[in-house]
Amino acid sequence: MAIDTSRVLVTHEQIEEMLERLADQLNRDYAGKHLIVVGILTGAFIFTSDLIRRLTMPVTVDFMQVSSYVGELSTGVLKIKKDMSYDIEGKDVLIVEDIVDTGRTLALLMDMLAKRNPASLKVCTAFDKPARRVNSFVPDYNGLTVPDEFIVGYGLDLDGEYRNFDDIRIVRKV
Ligand code: IMP
Ligand code: MG
Numbered sequence: 001m002a003i004d005t006s007r008v009l010v011t012h013e014q015i016e017e018m019l020e021r022l023a024d025q026l027n028r029d030y031a032g033k034h035l036i037v038v039g040i041l042t043g044a045f046i047f048t049s050d051l052i053r054r055l056t057m058p059v060t061v062d063f064m065q066v067s068s069y070v071g072e073l074s075t076g077v078l079k080i081k082k083d084m085s086y087d088i089e090g091k092d093v094l095i096v097e098d099i100v101d102t103g104r105t106l107a108l109l110m111d112m113l114a115k116r117n118p119a120s121l122k123v124c125t126a127f128d129k130p131a132r133r134v135n136s137f138v139p140d141y142n143g144l145t146v147p148d149e150f151i152v153g154y155g156l157d158l159d160g161e162y163r164n165f166d167d168i169r170i171v172r173k174v
Contacts, residue, residue, distance in 0.1 A: 002174050003158065009151055010144060010168035018143040022124060023054035025141060026094070034058040036093045038084050041065040043098030046155035046163070047126040051096060062086055068105040075135075078108035093118040098155050099127040099146075103137035126154065127168070
């Protein structure tokens, strides 16, 4: 079986527009504040680096690496491979994710981080796939809503590959 990635869903130009729109919202909402931006590795590394260069408030950048799996609990279990480096108590925190799919990872992560008592805790995702949601998680900032397709590029991978595409492509197994 071969992988076909020839179908472009989101062009590089559309990604640039999405970045400008999100940065405008964030620059307005966090004006006068110091923001801790936490990118979720590995998928969000490109989106995080593009987004932070459009932010005008003081920013501290950090990364976490997490994954969720469905064990005996239907809510899933969060595995932290790499925690962030800063203490977020009393701080304004923005989690930056590549895509929200079932919503399990972010629902679990938000619960865990809320216990560290940040002043505020919000999520900015590049892409949202609401058709696959298993809970009521809604991102605070969403770049683009995408259909129920497996997508790659702009940091998103299939088994570690295709993150380097500068647009978003739909994966077809042929
Ligand atoms: P969930 O929201 O907990 O289901 O998981 C979201 C994670 O699954 C994302 O951070 C991605 O790493 C991965 N993921 C979900 N959908 C896609 C996709 O279409 N392409 C690539 N990765 C995806
Ligand atoms: Mg991810």
